[in-house]
Amino acid sequence: MKNKIILFLLFLISFANASESIDATFKKANDLYNKGDYEQALQSFESIANKGNESADLYFNIANCYYKLGKVAPSIYNYEKALLLNPDDEAIQTNLSFAQKTAIDDIKILPEVGFKKMVKEFTSTFYYDTWAWIAVFIAFLSLLSFLGYYFGNTVFLKRTFFSLFLLFLIGIGVTVFSAFLQKKFDTNYNPAIVFSESTTLKAEPKNSSEDVVTLHEGTKVFVLEELGNWKQVELTDKTKAWIDKEAIREVKE
Amino acid sequence: MKKIVLGLIFFLSFSVSAQVKFEAKTERNSYGINENIQLVFIINNEGDNFEPPKFEGFKISGPTIFKGQDEETFYVNGKITHKRKVYTKYYYYLTPTKKGTFTIGSATIEYNGTIYKSQPIKITITDPIQLPNYQGQNPRQRQQNYDFGEGIHLVGELSTKNPHVNEPVTVIYKLYFPYNSSVSNFRNFQAPKYEDFWSQYIDMKQLRAEKGKYNGKDYGVVVLRKVILYPLEAGAKKIEPFKIDVDAEVPTGRSDWFGRLEMKTVEKSLSTGIQTINVKPLPENGKPVSYTGAVGKYDFKVTPSKTTLKAGESLDLEVSVSGKGNLKLFTLPKPVVPSALEMYDPAHTENVQTPVTGMVGKISDKYTIIPQFKGKYTIKPIEFSYYDLASKSYKTITSKEITIDVAEGDATFVANTPSTNKQVIQKKEVFQLNKLKTEFVSASREDFLGSGLFYSLLLAPLLLIPIVMIAKKQKEAKDADVVGNRVRNNNRLVKKYLSEAKKQMGDKVPFYMAMEKALHNFLKAKLHIETVEMSKDNIIELLQQRNASEESINRFMELMNDCEFARYAPATDTAMNNDFDRAITIISELEKQLK
Numbered sequence: 001m002k003n004k005i006i007l008f009l010l011f012l013i014s015f016a017n018a019s020e021s022i023d024a025t026f027k028k029a030n031d032l033y034n035k036g037d038y039e040q041a042l043q044s045f046e047s048i049a050n051k052g053n054e055s056a057d058l059y060f061n062i063a064n065c066y067y068k069l070g071k072v073a074p075s076i077y078n079y080e081k082a083l084l085l086n087p088d089d090e091a092i093q094t095n096l097s098f099a100q101k102t103a104i105d106d107i108k109i110l111p112e113v114g115f116k117k118m119v120k121e122f123t124s125t126f127y128y129d130t131w132a133w134i135a136v137f138i139a140f141l142s143l144l145s146f147l148g149y150y151f152g153n154t155v156f157l158k159r160t161f162f163s164l165f166l167l168f169l170i171g172i173g174v175t176v177f178s179a180f181l182q183k184k185f186d187t188n189y190n191p192a193i194v195f196s197e198s199t200t201l202k203a204e205p206k207n208s209s210e211d212v213v214t215l216h217e218g219t220k221v222f223v224l225e226e227l228g229n230w231k232q233v234e235l236t237d238k239t240k241a242w243i244d245k246e247a248i249r250e251v252k253e
Numbered sequence: 254m255k256k257i258v259l260g261l262i263f264f265l266s267f268s269v270s271a272q273v274k275f276e277a278k279t280e281r282n283s284y285g286i287n288e289n290i291q292l293v294f295i296i297n298n299e300g301d302n303f304e305p306p307k308f309e310g311f312k313i314s315g316p317t318i319f320k321g322q323d324e325e326t327f328y329v330n331g332k333i334t335h336k337r338k339v340y341t342k343y344y345y346y347l348t349p350t351k352k353g354t355f356t357i358g359s360a361t362i363e364y365n366g367t368i369y370k371s372q373p374i375k376i377t378i379t380d381p382i383q384l385p386n387y388q389g390q391n392p393r394q395r396q397q398n399y400d401f402g403e404g405i406h407l408v409g410e411l412s413t414k415n416p417h418v419n420e421p422v423t424v425i426y427k428l429y430f431p432y433n434s435s436v437s438n439f440r441n442f443q444a445p446k447y448e449d450f451w452s453q454y455i456d457m458k459q460l461r462a463e464k465g466k467y468n469g470k471d472y473g474v475v476v477l478r479k480v481i482l483y484p485l486e487a488g489a490k491k492i493e494p495f496k497i498d499v500d501a502e503v504p505t506g507r508s509d510w511f512g513r514l515e516m517k518t519v520e521k522s523l524s525t526g527i528q529t530i531n532v533k534p535l536p537e538n539g540k541p542v543s544y545t546g547a548v549g550k551y552d553f554k555v556t557p558s559k560t561t562l563k564a565g566e567s568l569d570l571e572v573s574v575s576g577k578g579n580l581k582l583f584t585l586p587k588p589v590v591p592s593a594l595e596m597y598d599p600a601h602t603e604n605v606q607t608p609v610t611g612m613v614g615k616i617s618d619k620y621t622i623i624p625q626f627k628g629k630y631t632i633k634p635i636e637f638s639y640y641d642l643a644s645k646s647y648k649t650i651t652s653k654e655i656t657i658d659v660a661e662g663d664a665t666f667v668a669n670t671p672s673t674n675k676q677v678i679q680k681k682e683v684f685q686l687n688k689l690k691t692e693f694v695s696a697s698r699e700d701f702l703g704s705g706l707f708y709s710l711l712l713a714p715l716l717l718i719p720i721v722m723i724a725k726k727q728k729e730a731k732d733a734d735v736v737g738n739r740v741r742n743n744n745r746l747v748k749k750y751l752s753e754a755k756k757q758m759g760d761k762v763p764f765y766m767a768m769e770k771a772l773h774n775f776l777k778a779k780l781h782i783e784t785v786e787m788s789k790d791n792i793i794e795l796l797q798q799r800n801a802s803e804e805s806i807n808r809f810m811e812l813m814n815d816c817e818f819a820r821y822a823p824a825t826d827t828a829m830n831n832d833f834d835r836a837i838t839i840i841s842e843l844e845k846q847l848k
Contacts, residue, residue: 057688106592143714
């Protein structure tokens with residue numbers, strides 16, 4: 001029994017040590033970055049990521065290293081990864097635009113329009129898990145307001161609580177719906193970055209097919225489907241074509 | 254007599270059938286392979302829908318259609334009749350492509366709804382005839398040509414007969430003539446078109462006769478023209494004959510009065526034969542991806558005019574290839590630049606000389622690049638590949654990577670900024686520094702949405718609603734049960750007062766009061782009576798009705814009496830203890846009996 005407790009304590013200590021050393025590595029890597037030793041900094045940052053840790057800031061720093069080393073595709077790739085975790089960070093957006101300027105292709109970005117855009121804008125207010133927690137919270141509020149209605153002893157109280165109860169029920173519906181919709185949008189949102197220096201997109205998934213467009217390193221595409229060695233992608237200007245699977249890397253991988 | 258009539262009929266019918274005649278004609282039946290054959294289809298009338306036969310083994314040009322009419326005058330029985338004869342001729346010029354005997358099939362033509370066919374003709378094509386002088390138009394001259402100037406040759410000399418695609422081939426056209434003749438007045442140069450070749454002439458400024466050898470004999474030779482050819486595609490390619498007309502002064506073989514050879518000037522048309530060049534394709538093996546068709550020996554350079562500049566300024570990027578080879582026949586590789594560098598279409602310059610050995614010089618594309626934003630941009634290395642004829646292999650030259658450092662421009666390059674009098678303060682975009690602190694999460698997280706916890710937490714409050722409703726209903730039902738409630742209440746009071754009595758043990762008055770209350774409440778609960786109805790007789794009667802045993806009833810009544818009296822009589826602790834025990838016993842006894 002004693003032994004077990006000691007073992008457990010040791011485990012706790014080692015665990016604490018491990019997390020401490022990650023923070024230390026992070027700090028050390030930042031120091032290396034500030035000294036201009038981008039290669040070493042990059043290695044340290046990546047060692048943290050390789051241990052199964054992630055954060056928007058980590059990917060951001062990795063991307064900065066790649067940018068400083070002049071590697072377009074990996075830097076854009078990591079900025080996109082950081083943006084997935086923290087979509088509203090201005091620093092990430094700014095540096096991503098810097099990296100995009102060093103990319104070769106300049107493809108128009110066609111904005112989405114109409115009702116779908118409004119729905120997307122609404123559901124993307126929160127991450128889908130946040131939506132889920134909000135739904136749970138509202139469910140409890142609705143219980144409370146029901147109790148208020150049920151045990152309220154004046155007409156006014158009963159009326160107020162009953163309307164609140166109805167309101168919260170609608171709230172549950174909306175939030176749960178938003179959560180699942182957002183999750184669906186999220187799974188359908190598969191950005192990928194072109195890693196190969198230059199690759200030709202085809203109209204059909206075979207080499208002999210007609211060329212659609214030639215893309216270069218660092219261009220962002222959205223993966224729709226996969227077939228054999230090909231992936232169907234959509235460009236930001238809504239062009240759809242097939243790309244060699246090896247030429248791109250999906251940001252969500 | 255009959256025979257005459259028959260003969261007449263025959264004659265008439267013949268003349269009728271001879272009215273429309275359609276035939277094919279050539280001058281001879283046998284031609285040299287280097288000769289042109291004139292083939293003519295003649296119909297002695299107007300014809301429609303002329304259909305030529307297939308000319309296998311020949312290249313054809315034509316038809317040239319010639320329509321004409323003759324007028325004939327007849328004297329018949331002292332009368333003069335004019336008859337117009339219309340005829341149509343279709344001329345074809347055939348160039349043989351191989352030796353052998355060929356049959357030219359029937360051509361068809363339609364006249365007045367009847368279709369006429371020509372007779373097929375046979376033509377034999379023999380070895381080339383070294384007297385390409387059938388060009389002359391009158392037979393007399395042709396006759397002369399046969400006799401005179403036999404030793405004059407026009408030859409096209411090829412530097413190689415088996416070049417690669419895009420390897421230069423030099424053709425030198427030379428005129429050989431015997432020493433005893435002279436040639437002059439070169440005219441009617443008819444150069445071939447050199448299809449499938451890129452060609453460049455080098456005209457001789459001065460034609461000079463030199464000594465030369467042809468077929469082992471001494472000849473005078475004049476170089477007429479040099480042509481550089483670059484084959485554009487692989488395969489057996491023909492070079493059409495080169496033709497000129499000259500005046501040749503040739504000896505007639507007779508001597509004049511003074512013993513000098515008599516010379517005669519003849520007009521001669523000369524032609525080289527058709528020559529075939531076997532163009533070899535470039536090896537597919539090891540062909541670089543960046544190969545665009547350059548063959549020769551080259552140097553490749555990419556030079557920017559400057560590498561540090563401000564946004565909005567321009568720089569020139571020169572992509573140049575210099576050396577020897579098919580300089581005009583390939584495209585220069587295009588540089589690939591980041592989207593922030595605006596690159597305009599290049600200015601192409603060629604500085605190429607073409608001596609006999611092939612093109613030499615430099616071609617370049619000059620791109621103007623204007624960086625739009627501050628930053629460091631790299632122009633990727635550019636590859637240029639060519640086929641090296643000397644080593645018979647592909648060579649690739651890769652330029653160096655060029656880094657362009659763009660500083661913030663003086664005039665910030667912002668398009669579509671509305672000009673206002675106010676000074677616009679623009680947010681300066683700066684490359685952001687690393688984040689110094691972060692909180693890590695595990696890369697493999699579970700989703701909350703859709704998990705069991707999510708569903709239970711979401712549904713729990715909603716399920717609680719009916720539960721609450723049911724609970725409340727039950728409570729109301731209980732509240733509605735008045736008698737039951739009273740019983741429960743009295744039972745509760747029994748316990749309450751008993752425990753109070755136990756507490757007051759030793760203190761006589763409160764103890765017995767509590768005991769009394771406990772007993773009363775017990776009766777209230779069991780017998781459903783109120784305090785008012787509580788007379789001793791009534792109690793006994795009710796207890797009996799409820800099947801309580803006589804003994805228990807007596808003991809209960811006794812205890813009640815005792816409690817009543819004890820309040821006013823002195824009592825000991827022992828008595829109190831005793832009474833309390835008795836109360837517990839009797840209450841549990843009656844409890845069992847009163848059901």
